[in-house]
Amino acid sequence: MSDPAVDPGSAPSAGAEPGRRPGRLTVYLGAAPGVGKTYAMLDEAQRRRSRGTDVVVGLVETHGRAATLEKIGDLEIVPRRVVRHRGVELTELDTEAVIARGPEVALVDELAHTNAPGSPHPKRWEDVADLLAAGIDVVTTVNVQHLESLNEDVEAITGVRQKETVPDHVVRAADQIQLVDMSPQALRRRLAHGNVYRADQIDASLASYFREGNLTALRELALLWLADRVDDALTQYRTEHAIAGVWPARERIVVAVTGGPESATLLRRGARIAERAAGSELLAVHVLATDGLPTAPPAVIAADRALVESLGGTFHTVVGEDVPSAVVDFAQGANATMVVVGVSRHSRWREALLGSTSTEIARLAGAIDVHLVTHERARSGARPLASSALSPSRRLAGWVLAFVAPLALTGLLVLVQEDVSASTELMLFLAAAVGVALVGGRWPAVACAAASFLCLNWFFTEPTGRFTIADPENLLALVVFVLVAAAVASVVDLAARRASQAYRARAEASTLAALSRSVLSGEDTADAVVSRLAETFQLAHVALEERVAERAPWTTIAEAARSTASPGGGGSGSGSDSDDDRTIVRIDDTRRLVLTGRPLPAGDRQVLEAFGTQAGIVLEHRRLSARAEKARILEEADATRTALLAAVSHDLRTPLASIRAAVDGLRSDAVALDPDDEAALVDTAATSTARLEQLIDNLLDASRLESGALSPVLRDVSLDEIVPLAVDPFADHVSLEVPDDLPLVHTDPGLLERVVANIVANAVRHAPGGVPVRVLAARAGDSVELRVEDRGPGLDDARKARMFEPFQRLGDVSGTGLGLGLAVAAGLSRAVGATIAPEDTPGGGLTMVLTVPMAGG
Incomplete structure (x- = not known):
């Protein structure tokens, strides 16, 4: 088997040696937690070490299991890397240390694990890719529920969605996959004996995730997934060794579909044959002529495709000049064990003279079994007369x-x-x-x-x-x-x-492409769909109808009419044409198109059915997208409310507590206060009141901006009237440099003052002690720029992108604000026609640039 493919998203580690072969990956795949994957991995490690192989433990999770810990024995353990996250010490695989140690084999448990923030890679399988790139063989473990492709299936079975997953291609690329299996009954006994989880977790686990039905289903998922992987390996081996013969390792039933009335009979017979053996596959194949023109109506082929998929099979279309050869070639390529074909509809004398497709398939099939199925039209000689292409x-x-x-x-x-x-x-x-x-x-x-x-x-x-x-x-x-x-x-x-069919096919493709472009280019509203249909097919009236349930009445949600007919009122299929001229095209169970006007040819109807299906998918996608957008807005609103409650519960209580303490101290008769103490308490009350007032103002401003209730009154005004008032509360920490000869600006003075005050307050909060915040103003083209510079720690580009979102403190640990100041400033500035942009201060720090339009600009 070929060497594993290293994931392209993971760059090879610096420890990789040029020209050295990649390491080999061995995966122990478990059907459920507790089946013994880690123990089996350690058992292999002990066997390899006994044969002289240099084996180290990169990372093994024992979960407190004594048998696992004992199995590690005296294997060398590479120390883990310590990561600090939110004040907690976490340990992860130290990839660099393992590469520096340079063993032949490294044991890395739990391949799907998500690394702690701050690790070189977000996922452990990416760390494993680095080890493989460095030429180190890796033995690892993973449970079937962590495979990405099976995530939804596992959730449907167990009711638990796995947050940690590994892409299937990572596991499929392994050189060896060992299935660690255990019967559900044995695993439940092992769990009950305390060999998997702690005693306080046993009862809950047995009653939920580890139910016998769940374990049986997970076991079947693991076996089927591994069977697919083995099948891929078999196909690759046959290709590499140019083996053209069929190896019947798995039942694959190929049904030759002609598009005739017997196709449904053949497909159902093939499905019954496939059901006899577990893991069998049903494949339907339809052969197109080499000229690319259809040999059966597209609607019939579409019905056959839907039937195959409902039976659990797959539908395939191939192009071939000779139908029997094309069917046999497909069957051999799919490693099929049987071909199901119908008895010829031709009469006996014609079959004797010209032969039949079924007979030729049987002659060419070789080792593949051919199952000949009779049907109502067999040897009837019935052959539909081709309609003339001429007028x-x-x-x-x-x-x-x-x-x-x-x-x-x-x-x-x-x-x-x-x-x-x-x-x-x-x-x-x-x-x-x-x-x-x-x-x-x-x-x-x-x-x-x-x-x-x-x-x-x-x-x-x-x-x-x-x-x-x-x-x-x-x-x-x-x-x-x-x-x-x-x-x-x-x-x-x-x-x-053939020429007529080609012209027709080209016209149908062109029509369908035009209709599809109208949908994909954004004209995907219901009104746009029906209008385009009425225009393209020259119909008197087109209506898109919908119903809430299968037997509920139809209601018109969109309609369009040409000038020769009035659209009529709501209801089902309203229009001026008679019911005899109506054509109904089903989109899905709850939507349909009702077309009135000229009778539609079969070809037009096929195009309409194809477009109806596509339009239904796109409209459903748009509807789901609208729902998702509403859900996102509600989720954001809920997150905002949660953050607001959390912030208010803390940040409003702090100044209130200070005010309460100061007032209680002033009112107390138990302690005699000297004038200095009284002044300090009064100052504390005043400062806390100012803080409380600012918090409430920001909350009110945020609420007004959110509800759209803000109505600015713009007028021409000088910055001399605004900026000094805004920076006055911070006068001891601000250097004001605003020239007197600046032109007038067109703004709302009160709102702009709030903007400047919030920007300056934010700068003062982050500026180092003793270094004043500079506030400068200058003309810049048709506007005036007000720059607020601080010498604080500054922000990187990622945090600059989020600094104007609500409740973003971005490193502020003072606990004196809600994180609303800049969000309110950005909203108010937009309301008065100004803009705010962050820049780096030369020499370190952050500069907020407020651009205000000049009067008369």
Whole structure:
């Protein structure tokens, strides 16, 4: 088996040696926790070490199990890397230490584990990829419920969604996968004996996740997933060794679907055969001609596809010039064990002369079994007549020419008979038959050939005037003429049909593409869909109807009408046309299209059905997206409310507690306060009151911005009237540099003052002690820029992107705010036509640039 593919998203570790082979990956796959994966991994490690292999323990989770701890024994353990997260010490695999140690084999438990924040990789399987890239063999473990592709299946079985998953391709790329299996009863006994979880967890585990039904289903998932992986390995082995024969390691039933009425019978028979053996596969194959034109109506093929999928199989379409060879080639490529084919619908004499598809498949199948299924149409000789691709007027013209052309040509040749040879006469009549074929199709051309034969026999073949032929060569010439004329007419007619089908297919594809573009380009509302349909198919009225349940009445949710008809009121299928002109196209169980106007050809209906299906999917996607957006908004609102409650419960109580303490101290008669103490308490009450007032103002402003109740009053004003008032509470910590000759700005003075005050308060909070915050103003084009510079720690680009979101403190540990200041400032600035942008202060720190439009700008 090939070496494992290292995940491309993980760069090789610095310890990797150029030219060294990648390490080999061995995975112990468990059906459930507690089956003994880690123990089996350690058992292999002990066996390898006893054979002289250098084995180390990179990371093994014992979960307090004595047997696992004892099994580690004296294996060398590489110390783990310590990661601190939110004041808690966590240990993770130290990939660099293992690579530096350079063992032959490293044991790494729990492949799907999510690493602690701050680790080099978010997932442990990425750490394993680094070890493999460094040439170290890795033995690891994983449970089936952690495989990404099975996540939803496991949730449906157990009711628990696994947050830690590993991509399937990582496990599939392993050089060896060992299934660690245990019967559900044995695992439950092991759990009850305390060999898996602590005593206080046993009863809850047995009653929930470790129910016998859950364990049986998980065990089956593990076996089926591993069977697929083994099947992939078998296919790869057969490909690498050019093995064309069938290896019946697994039952695969291929059903040859023609698109005829017997297809449903064949598919159901194939499904019953596949059900006899567990793990069998059902594959349906339909062969298209090499010219790409359909041999069966698309609606019929779509119905067969839906039936196959409902039976648990897959539908495949292949292109081939010879149907039996194409079916057998597909079966051999799929490593099929049986081909199910129907008895030919041709009559016995035709089958004897031309053979049959089923007989040819049986001849070519070789080691593959062929199951011949009879059906109602078997050997009936029934073959639907192909509808003519020509218009009625052309067919009528063809039949007229079929008799007029030979008579006219005969009259012309009789006049000039002495100057025309027999071969020329035959060629002229043949040209007439070809011309009739071009105009009217096959059968008028055949009739023309027959009439020409009679004319040639009567007028130009000795003895003339009688339907007898003296010279056998003349008889042969006339017979050959009829056969050639009929053959040429058939070829010309077939070419005309194929050309017509190609034009039709191109028109249908173009129509469907145009309708699809209208949906995918954003015109995906219900009104846009019905309007486009009415325009494209020139229908009098199109309605999109919906119902809430299968038997509920239909209601019109969108409709469109051409100028020749009025759309009518709501209800089902309203319009001016009669019910006889209505066409109903089903989208799904709850939606349908009702079209009134001209009768639709079958081809148009097929396009409509295809478009209806696509439109239904897109509209459903949009509906779900709208729901998801509403859910996201509600989730954000809920998160905001939760954050607000948490913040208010803490940040409002703090100044209130200070005010209460100061007031109680001033009112107390138990302690005599000197003037300095009284002044300090009064100052504390005043400061806390100012803090409380600012918090409440920010909350009110945030609420007004959220509800859209803010109504700014804009006027021309000087920054001299605004900025000093805004920075006055912070005068001891601010250096104000605002020139007197700045132009007037157009804004709401009160709201802009709140913006400046919040920006300055934020800067003062983060500025280091003793270093004032600079507030500068200057003209910049058609606006005035106010810059607030601090020398604090600054912010990286990632945190700058989030700094204007509510409740973002971004490193502020002072506990003196809700994290609403900048969010309120950004909202108020937008309301007054200003903008705020963060910049790095040269030399370190953060600069907030407030741009205000000039008056008259």
